[in-house]
Every structure is written in structure tokens, then in C-alpha cells.
Amino acid sequence: MTVFMEAVAIGLAIAAPVGPIGLLCIERTLHHGPARGLATGLGAATADALYASLGAAGMGVLIGWLTALATPLALAGSALLLQLGVATLRRPPADHAANTRDGGSLLTAYSSALALTLSNPMTILSFIAVFAGLAGGRAPGGGQALLMVLGVFCGSALWWLLLAYGGGRLLARLGLRGRRWVDRACGVLLIGFAGLLAWRVLG
Template sequence: MLDDMGIFWRGVVLGVIIAAPVGPIGLLCIRRSLERGLPTGLATGLGAALADAFFSGIAAFGITAVLNVITNNMPLLQVVGGLFLLIVAVHSLTQEPKPLAAEPVAGNLPAAVFSGLFLTATNPVTILGMSTLVVGFGNTRGPVEDGTLVGGIFIGSLLWWVFLCAGVTLLRRHVTARTVHWINIGTGVILGLLGAYTLGSALWH
């Protein structure tokens, strides 16, 4: 039992390490938490955490057939992920600046979960980095330990998104329309550059 708890907490730490670097999902969670409130930001993070758990499970259980399929189809994943990033970037850049609503409307939460999952699942860098971390630092001994590790990774990733989205929501009342405008511009530029780089990497591979 103590060994299982140690593996679980190792997974929690890995989950935070995987989720914490600021990337497309982090930017989306920040923007959605500001514009649509905490539930939408958390829903986006939940989708990312589900993808983290799925791919870490593949790595932990050593399902090489699935890893080979992902690796062999990496260019396609890059094209799909790059196009998705460009679409989100255009939306951010063309969105009209307006004051934040006093009571934000969450909108379509299942769609927010799907977008977080989809964006994470089509990011080759995230997939390969996650696999390397799990294989390199997991060191488990069987299916029970592997499952415990994956569960810890999911919890750790989710805890990071709760921390990030809750922090942004607490600051929400101090954010002006001008700040939202620059957040949208910055998000659009960064996501656009990431999308163009991802798409270019696939086309000129």
C-alpha cells in the first residue's frame, strides 16, 4: 500500500510537470477563464488532463503498437493540430474587445472539454515529451502500479489546471477591456506562430 501511494504521488508530480509549461492549452484556459468563467476554463483543462492520462497510460503499459501508429502518423497529427491552432488564433485576433461580463456565461462545456483533449492529443511535442517522462521516471513493476501511476498523472495534471484557472478567475474582476484586448492579441499571435510552425514541420518533413 505504501509503495502504491509512493507511485501515485510520483504520478501526481509527473502530471504537474507535464501540464505546467505554458503552451496552447494554458493560453486557452487563461482566456476562457477570463471570458467565460471558471467552469469553461476547467473544462478545457479537464480535456487536456484526459489526453495526458491516455497517452501516459500508453507509455506506462508499454503499448508499443499504439505508439508506433502515433509515430507513423505524426505528420498528419501535425497538420490537424497546426490547422486547429491557426483557427483559434484567427478567432483571437479578430475578436472585438469588450468589457468582461459581471456574470460570465459558461457556454458549451462538452465542446470545451473536447477542444482541450483534441489540442493536446494532436500536439506531437506533448505526446513524445510525455512518453519520455513516463518511461524514464515511472519505473513501475506491473499493471496495478502502472494504473496507479497513470491515475496520479491525471490528478496532477487536473490539479494544475484547477490552480491556474482558479487563480485567473480570482484576478478577473481587476481585468479591463483593454487588458482583454491585449490578451486576445497575444494569444492569437502565439497560437498563430505555434500553428504555423507545426504545420510547416509537417509539410516540409
């Protein structure tokens, strides 16, 4: 179980830094409740697990293929971030309870976060390096690789659970004006992340 717990810590460390998915989780928790925020985070956790599975397998052909697609995927991710940021800025302030009852789909929240996280295929290289260290420099066996992937998913999912339901209680206490400022901050930061990603790719 040591490898599993180490992989949980890795998944938690990968998910915890504030980034575009974290901002989306906060924004969706604020407007639609913790379930939408958690669905967003689970989309990111699924993408982490998918890349972790490729990293654990050490599939050289797929690695080269994903690396070749890094630029168009990154640009697509940048465009998605820009769209989400602009939509967040343009959204009018509304009552939290009404937003929680708003339609919307958990599947949409999940799939958009999954697509956004998958737009950074270079993540697989970091998983390969980390898993090589966990496996003592050798390709992990089937059982060990499965524990690593499950650990990464559980660690990442744990962070999103804490953020959606723990942070959601704090966000629920904000007034309309306070929630509007959170929207503005999230929108500006999402647009900033979009610009930064595009600059890294094209610069």
C-alpha cells in the same frame, strides 16, 4: 503511494509550461469564466492520461501506429490552433460579466482541448521513457500502471484548476482595454504556435 506522487509531479510538470492549451485556458477564463477555463484544462489532462495509459502499457504496435499518424495529426492540430488564434483576434472586446453569461458549452471547451492535445501523439514516447524510469526499467504491473496514470491526470488537473480559478480572479480585475490586450497576445501566440508546429512537421 510514492509512485503516485511522482506521477502527480510529472503530470504537473507536463501541464505547467506555457503553451497553446494554457493560452486557451486563459482566454476562455477571461471571456466565459473559470468553469470554461477548467473544462479546457481537463480536456488536456484527459489526453495526457490517455497517452500515459498507453505509455504505461508499453504497447509497441499502437506506438508504431501513432508514430505513423504523427504528421497528419500534427497538421490537424496546427490548423485548429490557427483557427482558434484568428477567432481570438477577431473577437470584439465585451463586458466580462456578459461573457460569463454567454451560452457556449463546457463540453465544447473540453473536447476541443482534448482533440488539440491528442494531435501530438509523440507525447506517448516521453511517457514511456518516464514510466520506465519510475518502474525501475521494467514494465509496470497493473496496479502500478493505474497509479501512474491517475497521478498524471491528477497532477495535470491540479495545474488547470489553479490556472482557471486563481488566474481568473486576476483577469476579472482587468478593464475592457486590458482584457483586449490579453486577447491580442493570446491570439498572436496561438497563431505562432500553429506556425511553429507546421514548420516542425514540414521542415
